[in-house]
Amino acid sequence: MVRVDPRWADPDRRRRGAAGRERRARQDGGSALSTEEPPAKERILAAAEELFAESGFDATPTSRIADRANVPKGLVHYYFRRKSDLLGALIKRLPDEQLEPALVVVPGDIAESLRRLVRELDARLARSRMLSHLLWREADTHRAVRDALHERFQQLVRQVRAVILAAGEGGVAVEDVDSAAGLLALAVSYRHSVARHGDEPADLMERELNFIADALMARPVT
Amino acid sequence: MVRVDPRWADPDRRRRGAAGRERRARQDGGSALSTEEPPAKERILAAAEELFAESGFDATPTSRIADRANVPKGLVHYYFRRKSDLLGALIKRLPDEQLEPALVVVPGDIAESLRRLVRELDARLARSRMLSHLLWREADTHRAVRDALHERFQQLVRQVRAVILAAGEGGVAVEDVDSAAGLLALAVSYRHSVARHGDEPADLMERELNFIADALMARPVT
Amino acid sequence: MVRVDPRWADPDRRRRGAAGRERRARQDGGSALSTEEPPAKERILAAAEELFAESGFDATPTSRIADRANVPKGLVHYYFRRKSDLLGALIKRLPDEQLEPALVVVPGDIAESLRRLVRELDARLARSRMLSHLLWREADTHRAVRDALHERFQQLVRQVRAVILAAGEGGVAVEDVDSAAGLLALAVSYRHSVARHGDEPADLMERELNFIADALMARPVT
Amino acid sequence: MVRVDPRWADPDRRRRGAAGRERRARQDGGSALSTEEPPAKERILAAAEELFAESGFDATPTSRIADRANVPKGLVHYYFRRKSDLLGALIKRLPDEQLEPALVVVPGDIAESLRRLVRELDARLARSRMLSHLLWREADTHRAVRDALHERFQQLVRQVRAVILAAGEGGVAVEDVDSAAGLLALAVSYRHSVARHGDEPADLMERELNFIADALMARPVT
DNA sequence: AATGAATGAGACTTCATTCAT
DNA sequence: AATGAATGAAGTCTCATTCAT
Numbered sequence: 001m002v003r004v005d006p007r008w009a010d011p012d013r014r015r016r017g018a019a020g021r022e023r024r025a026r027q028d029g030g031s032a033l034s035t036e037e038p039p040a041k042e043r044i045l046a047a048a049e050e051l052f053a054e055s056g057f058d059a060t061p062t063s064r065i066a067d068r069a070n071v072p073k074g075l076v077h078y079y080f081r082r083k084s085d086l087l088g089a090l091i092k093r094l095p096d097e098q099l100e101p102a103l104v105v106v107p108g109d110i111a112e113s114l115r116r117l118v119r120e121l122d123a124r125l126a127r128s129r130m131l132s133h134l135l136w137r138e139a140d141t142h143r144a145v146r147d148a149l150h151e152r153f154q155q156l157v158r159q160v161r162a163v164i165l166a167a168g169e170g171g172v173a174v175e176d177v178d179s180a181a182g183l184l185a186l187a188v189s190y191r192h193s194v195a196r197h198g199d200e201p202a203d204l205m206e207r208e209l210n211f212i213a214d215a216l217m218a219r220p221v222t
Numbered sequence: 223m224v225r226v227d228p229r230w231a232d233p234d235r236r237r238r239g240a241a242g243r244e245r246r247a248r249q250d251g252g253s254a255l256s257t258e259e260p261p262a263k264e265r266i267l268a269a270a271e272e273l274f275a276e277s278g279f280d281a282t283p284t285s286r287i288a289d290r291a292n293v294p295k296g297l298v299h300y301y302f303r304r305k306s307d308l309l310g311a312l313i314k315r316l317p318d319e320q321l322e323p324a325l326v327v328v329p330g331d332i333a334e335s336l337r338r339l340v341r342e343l344d345a346r347l348a349r350s351r352m353l354s355h356l357l358w359r360e361a362d363t364h365r366a367v368r369d370a371l372h373e374r375f376q377q378l379v380r381q382v383r384a385v386i387l388a389a390g391e392g393g394v395a396v397e398d399v400d401s402a403a404g405l406l407a408l409a410v411s412y413r414h415s416v417a418r419h420g421d422e423p424a425d426l427m428e429r430e431l432n433f434i435a436d437a438l439m440a441r442p443v444t
Numbered sequence: 445m446v447r448v449d450p451r452w453a454d455p456d457r458r459r460r461g462a463a464g465r466e467r468r469a470r471q472d473g474g475s476a477l478s479t480e481e482p483p484a485k486e487r488i489l490a491a492a493e494e495l496f497a498e499s500g501f502d503a504t505p506t507s508r509i510a511d512r513a514n515v516p517k518g519l520v521h522y523y524f525r526r527k528s529d530l531l532g533a534l535i536k537r538l539p540d541e542q543l544e545p546a547l548v549v550v551p552g553d554i555a556e557s558l559r560r561l562v563r564e565l566d567a568r569l570a571r572s573r574m575l576s577h578l579l580w581r582e583a584d585t586h587r588a589v590r591d592a593l594h595e596r597f598q599q600l601v602r603q604v605r606a607v608i609l610a611a612g613e614g615g616v617a618v619e620d621v622d623s624a625a626g627l628l629a630l631a632v633s634y635r636h637s638v639a640r641h642g643d644e645p646a647d648l649m650e651r652e653l654n655f656i657a658d659a660l661m662a663r664p665v666t
Numbered sequence: 667m668v669r670v671d672p673r674w675a676d677p678d679r680r681r682r683g684a685a686g687r688e689r690r691a692r693q694d695g696g697s698a699l700s701t702e703e704p705p706a707k708e709r710i711l712a713a714a715e716e717l718f719a720e721s722g723f724d725a726t727p728t729s730r731i732a733d734r735a736n737v738p739k740g741l742v743h744y745y746f747r748r749k750s751d752l753l754g755a756l757i758k759r760l761p762d763e764q765l766e767p768a769l770v771v772v773p774g775d776i777a778e779s780l781r782r783l784v785r786e787l788d789a790r791l792a793r794s795r796m797l798s799h800l801l802w803r804e805a806d807t808h809r810a811v812r813d814a815l816h817e818r819f820q821q822l823v824r825q826v827r828a829v830i831l832a833a834g835e836g837g838v839a840v841e842d843v844d845s846a847a848g849l850l851a852l853a854v855s856y857r858h859s860v861a862r863h864g865d866e867p868a869d870l871m872e873r874e875l876n877f878i879a880d881a882l883m884a885r886p887v888t
Numbered sequence: 889a890a891t892g893a894a895t896g897a898g899a900c901t902t903c904a905t906t907c908a909t
Numbered sequence: 910a911a912t913g914a915a916t917g918a919a920g921t922c923t924c925a926t927t928c929a930t
Binding site: 498499500502503577580581584585619620622623624626627630631634648651652654655656658659662 | 721799803841844845873874876878
């Protein structure tokens with residue numbers, strides 16, 4: 001997987017003026033500025049991510065990507081011959097959500113363990129919330145996107161299950177774990193997919209999480 | 223709300239052969255054939271629904287809608303001046319999912335009640351699965367779509383809660399009902415939103431449903 | 445084969461001003477002018493034929509075709525979705541060179557018969573000399589063109605042979621007829637293919653023609 | 667005229683694998699390998715010749731020339747600032763078809779002399795058949811090409827005439843020689859120009875050649 | 889009411905060419 | 910001498926929308 005130079009990976013980069021002929025204004029006297037400006041290719045990817053998430057893939061002209069990235073139109077296609085290559089490159093940049101269960105597990109306390117897991121996942125996904133959202137929109141039309149989306153969901157389920165099992169210390173019914181993991185993964189995934197819609201009360205997740213944890217504890221092991 | 227003439231609402235309408243110059247062949251002398259062919263406006267909406275769901279709003283040219291509806295291109299804009307008017311008209315045709323709780327509630331058996339509810343909802347949504355799916359894709363870009371989507375979700379939650387309460391006969395903790403209703407609504411909604419992706423094991427819903435029902439029964443009323 | 449309305453088929457049509465916003469200036473008071481202006485589709489084909497022959501297929505932008513035909517750019521692609529469809533349509537317009545041998549044969553005088561044949565062919569090809577020329581240039585890249593070209597050449601050979609046989613009245617060696625027909629067809633075809641190059645002395649054809657005719661007469665029948 | 671280093675003129679040069687990042691692998695420590703690989707400029711010209719003949723001048727991007735020549739894109743324009751300079755350079759490399767008549771003349775046997783001449787010309791042109799073909803395609807658009815083509819044709823006619831005269835030993839009518847030379851030059855030239863089309867029966871030339879030779883012998887000297 | 893020709897803005901993409909290194 | 914990033918003009922083609930009939 002292609003990792004981005006961490007200097008440019010942080011979410012605080014952003015457009016630097018929409019139309020900007022400022023690009024030309026290499027007003028710096030020499031070499032120092034290079035530490036300030038992400039390379040053009042990076043700016044293009046960032047702009048594409050933003051705009052695809054904002055308006056969708058089809059509704060985003062490459063010319064607008066160029067504008068926001070502050071590069072000439074030709075350069076977009078120099079780095080990414082076709083528009084869909086941009087989508088492909090974006091997928092490769094998906095942050096890795098792999099998470100060490102030990103980091104969040106509180107033995108014996110499933111609810112707290114899950115709470116920490118969700119908090120941790122949220123933190124990580126925040127960096128690419130728009131990207132996640134974008135994936136959901138384009139999953140239909142682009143097979144590569146659909147596959148990436150599917151894989152991410154499965155990984156999420158596995159992770160939830162691992163945490164439940166570790167926190168449950170053998171005290172939970174195995175057949176319930178799958179259901180619980182599925183439901184929580186659903187809730188997390190859903191939140192991220194519809195992030196932009198904003199129709200989700202903030203504490204809903206907390207209550208659902210408790211509900212699931214309690215249910216797991218309440219049932220006898222078979 | 224504009225209700226569709228039930229004659230044309232049944233799912234067996236559908237395109238009648240892509241190439242079809244048959245449209246011209248109105249060789250019938252008068253009125254008899256009109257019982258066989260939905261009116262042009264109806265055909266246009268049906269075609270739009272299919273194509274938007276298949277390829278997305280932006281990626282569907284109005285000319286293709288005209289082709290599939292077997293009408294001349296000009297007629298599409300005659301009935302729906304702008305393309306987005308088609309989306310608006312489609313939303314108004316959303317089938318009403320309102321459901322009388324009594325139809326599915328089995329007093330004392332939450333699991334069976336929910337099972338029947340889900341089955342019933344599935345049956346109703348099947349008629350417009352593609353339309354549901356379409357809503358998810360376009361919710362970002364079109365406010366009217368987003369609002370419709372939101373309203374439908376809330377209605378779903380209310381319905382699940384009503385069924386739980388009726389089937390629980392006062393024996394379930396009120397604070398759990400919300401969580402359970404939210405989770406199940408989530409699961410149902412999710413299934414429909416990702417219907418096209420097909421990455422959902424068929425029995426997952428059944429297991430999750432049982433998990434939720436058991437959890438509700440297992441906990442003492444506070 | 446699609447035949448052009450003969451009113452527009454004559455070679456004297458021609459561009460009516462290169463950039464011409466005059467198109468809009470429907471200065472005519474009503475209906476009379478329609479007898480004067482070929483329809484847009486016709487003008488597009490004529491412009492394409494000219495420009496392809498002048499500069500080659502690749503080097504001719506569709507925008508220039510639109511300019512010369514005095515139509516907006518979109519109309520070119522309205523009638524001919526892709527540029528190569530223009531080439532295809534042009535091929536269908538090729539004038540038919542079929543020629544009744546009786547029209548030119550002077551029994552017993554092969555030279556004169558061939559002379560009349562060549563004169564007749566020249567007259568017919570003059571109407572589409574540029575088109576013929578164009579075919580030669582594009583035969584490599586476009587299979588449809590290559591096939592059309594090949595077929596036209598074969599037809600030419602058959603015609604020359606028919607005339608020789610009819611004029612020779614059985615007095616020519618059959619095995620020579622093929623060679624002679626091939627050579628003359630070559631000479632005719634060559635003239636038309638390189639028409640634009642202009643490196644062909646006008647009377648060369650006449651001398652070659654006589655040479656061939658004499659050769660046919662001079663040899664005893666076997 | 668710039669002559670090519672004969673080491674690279676042989677027809678066995680040719681592309682060495684399209685993808686070839688091997689170019690970078692100049693792992694050799696020094697000078698030995700240089701006997702194996704034509705210099706970059708040479709490879710560029712060879713690649714251009716091939717590609718122009720295959721797809722035409724306009725349809726061949728310089729980037730593809732660079733790819734096939736296995737050189738970086740910048741180098742193509744370093745050696746040949748504009749694309750048309752490549753065409754100019756290619757013309758200068760045209761193999762010289764000058765041919766000593768004595769090499770092929772069989773005194774008294776015109777047919778055999780011409781047969782040997784044609785065979786010899788074919789052998790020479792085989793080395794640059796694609797180049798010849800290319801010339802025909804581009805003659806319209808590039809004056810330098812047209813001129814080169816014209817000059818080559820005239821030279822061909824002169825050569826055929828010289829052979830006929832030498833082989834005829836004064837026994838042929840002078841006025842026929844021109845016609846015969848013209849026709850044969852036409853046939854030879856035509857074969858090369860349409861080489862790629864492949865619509866020429868192999869033995870046609872042989873029959874036509876005999877026909878011409880016989881015709882020359884059959885007529886009395888005036 | 890219905891039609892399909894017409895329009896022009898703008899999308900994606902390609903490419904020769906320049907330029908800093 | 911060599912390189913490849915960068916540039917922007919231009920090309921093909923699509924499409925929503927208008928309009929005369």
